[in-house]
Amino acid sequence: MSNEDGHPRSLGEHDQVDISRANPARMYDYYLGGAHNFAVDREAAEKVLAILPETRTFAAQNRAFLQRVVRFLVGEVGITQFLDLGSGIPTVGNVHEVAQAMNPDCRIVYVDHEPVAVAQSRRLLADNENCAVIHADIRQPQSVLAHQDATRLLDFGSPIAVLMLQVLPFVPDSDDPPSIVAAYREACAPGSYLALAHSLTPEYWPGAVSEAIELYTTSTHPLCLRTPEQVAVLFDGYDLVEPGVVFTAAWRPDRAVTQQEAISSRAVAGLGLLTSG
Template structure:
């Protein structure tokens, strides 16, 4: 991915508190997807990760496609409210774009902690009355759920889809990702859904995974690669829809291609 050495201003980020001395995982993810909301430090870290673990770039692309399929599935199930945790930098195929194709009045609350992601999203979505962008740490569910952009937009007496797509692998075990996700789910009424995707090892070697994790240790949010069983445990108490927990590029059906190095699932809350 060729990019100029200099960093051009990113739309909407003027005045945002941005630390460009260390790489950021949201901006690295944006780079993997071919976006422009990233800095030299992010591109350098992303290229180091790709050099040792090319599957990281494939996972990012496959995960984006997984998100699109999930949102379309949920819309078909009648969901018109979405809480997108760790939403990242807006790119083509964002949740609101897909949801609004089904229902122009669908409500989407984006939540992210990264300044560039939030500022860029707010600039792009300023004319979207049914979309909000909240800067908050998803590890603090009570604060997120009480934030004006969430509490003031979503009606939690009606079904909501909680999206934890490619975010919990940045939450260490010490922060109890299962408890965090359960807190969000417990705030939603029966008939709601939760969608999850998470990095794992399916075709990567342990050496590749470890070297990739070494790169992410240079960021404020190191990558935690969990096993399939560990990922499944994050969804305890949810009634998974078919096909259950599957490689993200084999959900909801097997594509016949090599599985991506990550699992995904959608669960209904009873």
């Protein structure tokens, strides 16, 4: 959402923000304590929290994983390019804040199709020359990869970290998530990485989780939960970095976590290394 000269502008009537139905990205922002949400999102989120208070813990642990994996990629691997797919609403501790605090030369391209997320991100990053926000659907990899901001900031001939954190639960099987992941993988050079986190199926959640899932069916993007085995398949073509696909809180934690803390993630995450093109 920008003017003809490419500068950010405010969210306007032509951005087609649907405020008649809750949006998962805006609900997630609310779980994290953000302010970029509408009454319809807060109402739906509170209904979920009433059934599953653990949802706030889930969101916080996902954000903590994002920060740990970015620190690992910048600090231990030397990655300086990030493509964050389904980046959502900007909140404290986002990719650019973590990466550029370690290396100011890091370049980040955020991709989301939620107009509020895109508008707020562009407003936040207006003065950051090493960041861009693309308004696009991650299910259309070629349009994302060919976007002028992606080609301007990212060198696909050098290693890139592709982040897909809690975006694929909103991509149904009918859209063939493995083929979407593969399209981004094929665009990357050897030495690139895929960081992925994904919510788990109901047996990994407590209480009346089915009721909470049902609330998402009336949102703009219903949930498509998957098992750890189904998530592991999404890393086909990559070599998993230790400790592999594990509960989110158990992926290279900053401190020792108990088994119960790990399980409370209600999601798994992993990091894959692309060793061949």
